[in-house]
Amino acid sequence: MTRKISLHAVALAAALCASSAMAQSSVTIYGIIDTGVVYTTNANANGNSVFKMPSLTGSFPSRIGFKGTEDLGGGLQAMFVLESGFAPDTGAMGQGGRxxxxxxYVGLKNSWGQLMLGRQVNMTYLSQLKTDVMGPNLFAIGSIDAYLPNARSDNAIGYLGNFSGFTVGATYSFGRDASAAGGPAATNCPGEVAGNSKACRQVTALLGYDGKGWGVTSSYDILYGNTGASNGLSSSDNTDQRVTLNGYFMLGDVKIGGGVVDRRTRAAANTNTDSDLYYLGVSYPLSVALVLDAQVSRLDVKNSPNDVTLSVARLTYNLSKRTAVYGSLGYIKNGGTSSVALDAGGTVGAGKNQLGVMTGIRHTF
Incomplete structure (x- = not known):
């Protein structure tokens, strides 16, 4: 009898331990499905217009993700994130088919911050989250510099910490981009080359401060090339550097945000470029459900007539906490022979201006 009681006690203790372990872990499935239709003028050299369903984004890029934490005791937690982007118009996988x-990534976090290993958004991406009111909208600064909404690093070690209003962070990548499938998130620079400590390396850093109703953030980003890499970075001596300064402040419920991205490219065949991308925007809630966002941005290319000016407005109506409908109106002016399309992933005739209208629906889960 005593033996049976002991066995029952052991079984009960094991069950309680298992229950406790499960209670200390959590996994969440989340995502966004966002798509619509867009009309743009001057979509080619002949000045023809096009009516289509976009692939890259609507108001936000579509994705499905899994994230989880496990309590390791003493305030320490294990963490992971797996997030997949996709094109809702065709169901194709995004980010170069990954x-x-x-x-x-997987990592650890505590009061000192979080340490992450794997593919992750870097500090350039994080530096603009609070200041770019349009975010990754189809018409936005990502149309001018496609890297900004796709600022992620393969093979990266990352750190991010928050201390009394200050945010500090950094990433170091051994090989910044392993995909060769094309597009803004696939530039064929896998790195990790024996005997070449700079090949496809990338370093990003961030320092920010958030006070009551305002904030400012600065970031630094330099990436190195290697043989076969795109965008003219065909040697580990070639670099693409961005330095950002971003800020926002609140006037009641109205947010005003802006910043500048200074970019310097040292590419092959002396194709060096210097540019500054300025942006200023406002987010104005007209009611609890209706929000108006507007932004003006300008790319100033040094010693070149190929400057670009983009103006965009977006009206979003929230049908619920998870579902919204929206419409955007945008206009882009291309100077010289510039051919920056208004819509991310779109086309425009060289030196031609472009007008666009978009409407869509977004659901989060």
Whole structure:
């Protein structure tokens, strides 16, 4: 009898331990499905217009993700994120066809911050989250510099910490981009080359401060090339550097945000470029459900007539906490022979201006 009682006690203790362990862990499935239709003028050299369903984004890029934490005791937690982007118009995978192209990392976090290993958004991406009111909208600064909404690093070690209003962070990548499938998130620079400590390396850093109703953030980003890499970075001596300064402040419920991205490219065949991308925007809630966002941005290319000016407005109506409908109106002016399309992933005739209208629906889960 005593033996049976002991066995029951052991079984009960094991069950309680298992229950406790499960209670200390959590996994969440989340995502966004966002798509619509867009009309743009001057979509080619002949000045023809096009009416289509976009692939890259609507108001936000579509994705499905899995994230989880496990309590390790003493305030320490294990964490992971697996996030896959996709094109809702065709169902194709995004980020160069990667299974978890948006994020794929594991790490630890505590009061000192979080340490992450794997593919992750870097500090350039994080530096503009609070200041760019349009975000990754189809008409936005990502149309001018496609890297900004796709600022992620493969093979990266990352750190992010928050201390009394200050945010500090950094990433170091051994090989910044392993995909050769094309597009803004696939530039064929896998790195990790024996005997070449700079090949496809990338370093990003961030320092920010958030006070009551305002904030400012600065970031630094330099990436190195190697043989076969795109965008003219065909040697590890070639670099693409961005330095950002971003800020926002609140006037009641109205947010005003802006910043500048200074970019310097040292590419092959002396194709060096210097440019500054300025942006200023406002987010104005007209009611609890209706929000108006507007932004003006300008690309100033040094010693070149190929400057670009983009103006965009977006009206979003929230049908619920998870579902919204929206419409955007945008206009882009291309100077010289510039051919920056208004819509991310779109086309425009060289030197031609472009007008666009978009409407869509977004659901989060």
């Amino acid at each position: 299974l978890f192209g948006r994020q794929s």
